[in-house]
Amino acid sequence: MRDNDQMPGHLARRFQQIAVAVFHAEVEAVGCDLTPVQYSALLAIHRHPGIDQITLAGLIAYDRTTITGVVDRLARKGLVTREVSGADRRARVLRMTPDGGRELCRVQPAVEAAQEVLLSGLSPAEAESFLELLRKAIGAVDGRSRAKLRPAIGATGERSG
Amino acid sequence: MRDNDQMPGHLARRFQQIAVAVFHAEVEAVGCDLTPVQYSALLAIHRHPGIDQITLAGLIAYDRTTITGVVDRLARKGLVTREVSGADRRARVLRMTPDGGRELCRVQPAVEAAQEVLLSGLSPAEAESFLELLRKAIGAVDGRSRAKLRPAIGATGERSG
DNA sequence: TACTGATCATCAGTATACGTCAATTCGAAC
DNA sequence: GTTCGAATTGACGTATACTGATGATCAGTA
Numbered sequence: 146m147r148d149n150d151q152m153p154g155h156l157a158r159r160f161q162q163i164a165v166a167v168f169h170a171e172v173e174a175v176g177c178d179l180t181p182v183q184y185s186a187l188l189a190i191h192r193h194p195g196i197d198q199i200t201l202a203g204l205i206a207y208d209r210t211t212i213t214g215v216v217d218r219l220a221r222k223g224l225v226t227r228e229v230s231g232a233d234r235r236a237r238v239l240r241m242t243p244d245g246g247r248e249l250c251r252v253q254p255a256v257e258a259a260q261e262v263l264l265s266g267l268s269p270a271e272a273e274s275f276l277e278l279l280r281k282a283i284g285a286v287d288g289r290s291r292a293k294l295r296p297a298i299g300a301t302g303e304r305s306g
Numbered sequence: 307m308r309d310n311d312q313m314p315g316h317l318a319r320r321f322q323q324i325a326v327a328v329f330h331a332e333v334e335a336v337g338c339d340l341t342p343v344q345y346s347a348l349l350a351i352h353r354h355p356g357i358d359q360i361t362l363a364g365l366i367a368y369d370r371t372t373i374t375g376v377v378d379r380l381a382r383k384g385l386v387t388r389e390v391s392g393a394d395r396r397a398r399v400l401r402m403t404p405d406g407g408r409e410l411c412r413v414q415p416a417v418e419a420a421q422e423v424l425l426s427g428l429s430p431a432e433a434e435s436f437l438e439l440l441r442k443a444i445g446a447v448d449g450r451s452r453a454k455l456r457p458a459i460g461a462t463g464e465r466s467g
Numbered sequence: 468t469a470c471t472g473a474t475c476a477t478c479a480g481t482a483t484a485c486g487t488c489a490a491t492t493c494g495a496a497c
Numbered sequence: 498g499t500t501c502g503a504a505t506t507g508a509c510g511t512a513t514a515c516t517g518a519t520g521a522t523c524a525g526t527a
Contacts, residue, residue, distance in 0.1 A: 149366065153424045153425055153440070154325040154342060154422055154424060155366075155437075156441065157322040157325045158342065158343075159367055159448075160318050160322070162514075163444065164315040165447065167315075167450050180482065180483080196418060198505085204309065205316075206323070211485075213507060215512095218481095218482080233504090234491080234492060235491065235504065236494045250480090260308075263314045266445060266447065271442070275314075278432055279314070279317045279436070282427045283317065284427060286423060291328050310519070344512095358476095359476070368513090368514085369514055369516095371476090371514080371515070374476065374510075394474090394475080396522045396523070443491080447515085
């Protein structure tokens with residue numbers, strides 16, 4: 146039996162745990178109240194106005210049911226609007242409000258700072274190599290997070306909607 | 307604004323998300339019902355019989371309030387026992403049951419398999435380099451989260467204060 | 468004995484994450 | 498026009514994770 150620091154799964158959990166804490170600290174420091182997931186969603190909605198929730202989930206690799214709560218909280222803060230689509234009344238059309246735009250601009254430097262803190266233990270060359278390997282590792286097993294889901298539904302990230 | 311691919315925080319979340327899914331798949335395949343966190347806790351209790359919950363939390367870098375629920379579920383499955391310590395009536399002494407030992411043995415190959423799957427996109431040299439950088443990055447920012455890594459003081463997990 | 472501060476476990480509240488199921492709606496076949 | 502399969506969303510249950518608060522206990526002190 147290996148030690149915990151030999152287990153990529155454990156290290157992944159630990160790194161992500163710290164990443165969330167660092168994000169919270171940096172974002173709070175600039176007076177914003179956004180979680181990492183809420184930031185990702187807000188950014189995606191900004192880049193894809195009128196997106197529906199399923200497509201949004203695919204874009205940032207979230208579970209479909211998780212998006213409901215995330216969007217709910219963003220809407221409650223007045224950062225996005227969620228309206229029934231005219232073309233497809235099942236779908237909810239998501240748009241960023243002016244308040245959402247301001248919040249996104251305001252939080253941006255904090256997000257950048259958080260990413261730098263996370264890699265502060267590595268030299269620039271090491272950081273680059275680390276991200277490269279991380280992307281490579283993810284790429285090889287991407288789609289595994291859907292392994293237990295019914296196969297009929299589309300893959301994460303591509304819905305060409 | 308960077309793309310998600312350039313954000314270590316996002317990549318960390320994605321990698322961890324996949325790690326959990328792969329773990330679940332492999333563990334289910336051998337007929338076990340353990341989450342990654344439950345496995346870590348069970349292994350730590352096996353290695354430190356009589357450990358209390360706070361020390362356990364420090365060993366595997368969990369939040370102290372999370373441990374309550376994790377141990378609760380392990381106890382409900384009959385894999386560990388939780389009794390009030392004779393020396394310190396605030397503390398709960400944790401021990402693995404024979405059933406817990408059997409479950410741990412049975413799940414071990416699945417856990418190993420999951421770790422291999424996670425790194426399947428990397429060559430052995432790359433995998434080693436990746437884990438090295440991951441450990442280094444974590445080491446530099448460890449302590450930023452509420453759940454800090456704290457090595458056990460005594461061999462059996464006694465913390466004397 | 469009583470007070471004080473620290474420690475251990477737990478609970479309430481919030482948020483992420485996933486699976487299952489139900490309700491609604493859409494598109495297409497009948 | 499109604500029925501049927503598919504798709505979108507939401508509700509509910511379970512698990513992890515952290516903040517803040519509380520109760521119980523321990524150790525030290527007056």
